Amino acid sequence: MALISGLVGCFVVWRRLSYYGESIAHSSLLGAGIGILIGIGINFGVVFICLLFGILFLWLQQSKALSSDTLLGVLAHFALAVGIIVISFNKIKIDLHAFLFGDILTVSITDIWGMYIGVLIAITLILSNWSSLLLVTLDEDLAKSEGINPLYVNILLTTIMTIVVALSLQIIGLLLITAMLIIPAATARRLVNSPEGMVIVATLIGIFSVVFGIYLSVEMDLPSGPSIVVVSSILFFVSHMFGLIAKNE
């Protein structure tokens, strides 16, 4: 999971999708509720609803009548509100606390296998479409002139983000998922001068944050998600401090 968060995180930072990540996370609560309600399980429910959310967003975005952040603000909170209503039904028992803040102890062996497969799919999709993704990020018209359909690439990126958010949910929790995506990438930005370099450094920072964060959470009995985010945030501040010092010298 740490492997993929650095990679996807870079695109989130480059394309200013952090609010989008946040919105998917919001809609995942609805996904979990519906997953339990119709009996397909939390994970499938989350992936299903998040994908639906992504498609709805891309579709509404085509009209360009409203800016993306307004649109997301409407959709995300609609999904969140419906999600809260759904899980308030009596027969659904869900550990809201674990859902919001992440709890690594709720992760089962099946979940871990699911994560492996999801991560593998996401990494393969990104690497095999790497240059298309990069060009669409830079300029959509330029991409079109090379015969790339930006809509297809955007759907791809949305799908990957959805997979990653759904996978990270149990460990990081709904509230902190975006942090896990953007902090390693933002930390890496100052240290590199190529997009590939940024991905590699972001991935390393992501892995270190997850490993060290989980170690802290086990040793000191802290919640796992926040521990990971605190570790990566400290790295972020340190790298920016060194960046500022280097600039002044």
Added chain:
Amino acid sequence: MNALISAKNISVIKSGKNILNDVSIDINKNDFTTIIGPNGAGKSMLLKCLMGFYKPNIGAIKTKPNLKFGYMPQNLDVIKTIPMKAKLFITIKKKFDKISLKKVISETQIENILDKQLSFLSGGEMQRVLLARSLLNNPELLILDEPAQNLDVSGQTLFYKLLQKIYSKRGLSILMVSHDLHLVMVSTKQVICLSNHICCCGKPKQITNDPKFLSMFGKDMAEVMAVYQHSNKENFENN
């Protein structure tokens, strides 16, 4: 049919507005066509249709099979969060060989800025980098959308001189949207004056005397251009 791209009676209607109205245009080999027109005249839309980005509601566009074209956008909104050297940007998703890369780099005079980050390029440098990218696949047709809009006057002059040089050296076709007609006069063979429909078209000299052109841009503009044409020609011959 020898035309590289040929559009016949195309119309584009978008949210009830007639953006392009019965426009026909042929781009032939070794043409240098400049499209001028006021804001909202459908210039960019016409380019989009010709490149196949947008399908017109009425009319047909025929493109030479396997036409290689290069596209240079107005400018690039550089996203500062992406670290990227100019050299990498030129080659993303492009099919090319080392010889054409070298040729393009020397043609557009960007040897010294290849290792610069995109976000640190000046306006003129950025335009040259974009031009280099559009030339990399050795296109038969170069399509430019207001390529010098963000440059100052001397930058514009330099850019169009460079373009003229590439045009005569490579023998490709150029289709360009530009407001700087006075600067491209010498090179342009055909001017198309667009205001949702084609008002008039012809050689630059004919255009400036066309009453329709005069009514759209005013007599002053025509005179300015006539002067420029004269002096530019002298400069050009001196070069």
